[in-house]
Amino acid sequence: MEEYILEATDKTPAIHLKDGLVAISGRCIPEDPYKIFKSAHQWVKEYVKKPASYTEVNIQIEYSDTGSTISIFDILTRLVKCRNSNYHIEMVFNWFYEKSDEEILELGKFMESKLNVMFNYIDIHD
Numbered sequence: 483m484e485e486y487i488l489e490a491t492d493k494t495p496a497i498h499l500k501d502g503l504v505a506i507s508g509r510c511i512p513e514d515p516y517k518i519f520k521s522a523h524q525w526v527k528e529y530v531k532k533p534a535s536y537t538e539v540n541i542q543i544e545y546s547d548t549g550s551t552i553s554i555f556d557i558l559t560r561l562v563k564c565r566n567s568n569y570h571i572e573m574v575f576n577w578f579y580e581k582s583d584e585e586i587l588e589l590g591k592f593m594e595s596k597l598n599v600m601f602n603y604i605d606i607h608d
Contacts, residue, residue: 493512493513504529
């Protein structure tokens, strides 16, 4: 699949999608989350039809509004469904957070529990 890259701004996340990698990082407070995440949703929708044998999912957000959180959750849901239905692939979910940012850590734990998948929690230093 063709690589997809969206550069971060003060209000929008960086999104990097390519075979074997799904990465979202930065601040997620766009005016229109649907517009920002639309291309990422479409890319993931196509990717799960023929995923790489190993995919690393890296989420490293600083802040996320409700609309962005829903969009990220929807992307993760599609990836988890793909992993659960394709036992010949490996998918690793990494959730990066700053030790002092309990809200982001709790958001990861909430998503992990709702998705019923194990996240690797990686503490990035403040």
